Amino acid sequence: MTRLSSNATLFLKIFLPTFWISFFTLVTLVIFFFTPDDIPLFQNWLFKGWYLFIYISFLLLFIFTLMRIQRVEYNGEIFLVSNYLKTYNCSISDIDALVLRNYFLFKTGNLKFNKPTKLGKKVKFILSNSMFAAALERYPYLIDKIEDQGKIIEGLKSQ
Numbered sequence: 001m002t003r004l005s006s007n008a009t010l011f012l013k014i015f016l017p018t019f020w021i022s023f024f025t026l027v028t029l030v031i032f033f034f035t036p037d038d039i040p041l042f043q044n045w046l047f048k049g050w051y052l053f054i055y056i057s058f059l060l061l062f063i064f065t066l067m068r069i070q071r072v073e074y075n076g077e078i079f080l081v082s083n084y085l086k087t088y089n090c091s092i093s094d095i096d097a098l099v100l101r102n103y104f105l106f107k108t109g110n111l112k113f114n115k116p117t118k119l120g121k122k123v124k125f126i127l128s129n130s131m132f133a134a135a136l137e138r139y140p141y142l143i144d145k146i147e148d149q150g151k152i153i154e155g156l157k158s159q
Contacts, residue, residue, distance in 0.1 A: 001080070002135040004072045004109060005125040012126070013069050014084060017062045028055055072111065072125045076139050079111060081123050088119055095145055100127065102150025129156065 031042050031051055041047055073080040079090040090113070099110040107127040113119070133156045136142060146153065 001073050001075045002138060003131050004074055004127065004135055005070070005131075006106075006128040009069055009071050009126055010084070012066050017067055020062065021059065024055055024058070028052070068124055070119075070123050070125050072109070072123065074135055074139065074142070081111070081119060088117070090117070090119075092145070097147045098142070098145045099147045100150055100152045102152055102155075107150060107152055127152070132156065 028051070031048060034042055071082040071084065073082075077092060079092070079095065081088045081090060090111070094113055094115075094117070096112045096114045099112060101108050101110070107129065109125050109127045109132075111123040111125075113121055113123075132152075136153070136156070143153070148154075
């Protein structure tokens with residue numbers, strides 16, 4: 001079994017959102033329900049409105065980005081996709097394409113399915129360069145399913 005996703009997936013999907021949501025939810029409760037006169041900043045509705053806007057914006061950012069990434073492994077026949085609560089098996093024939101993208105700081109992969117599954121139409125994951133290179137060496141036929149939109153494979157071959 002070769003893992004394709006990065007080691008940072010657990011931190012980015014579970015720990016960072018949990019810490020952020022719990023800490024800033026507590027701060028939000030203090031701002032809106034704490035009413036002593038010695039903290040006049042918390043009484044300003046302009047401050048409360050901007051804080052609530054920023055809080056909800058970051059909450060939505062976490063929900064629609066970091067909390068959607070999955071852990072992906074491949075063993076030559078099936079992909080194992082895990083959200084750290086459940087693990088799903090997806091055969092290579094169920095996969096339409098493995099789309100690779102290069103964002104400046106990190107590389108991502110998207111598993112696009114032939115038809116909608118319990119996971120949806122596609123699964124996003126953060127790509128581990130070393131693990132992905134090992135998977136390509138071990139399973140060279142995987143390259144037939146890859147749509148490389150970020151020239152990631154060329155970069156792996158040059159290393």
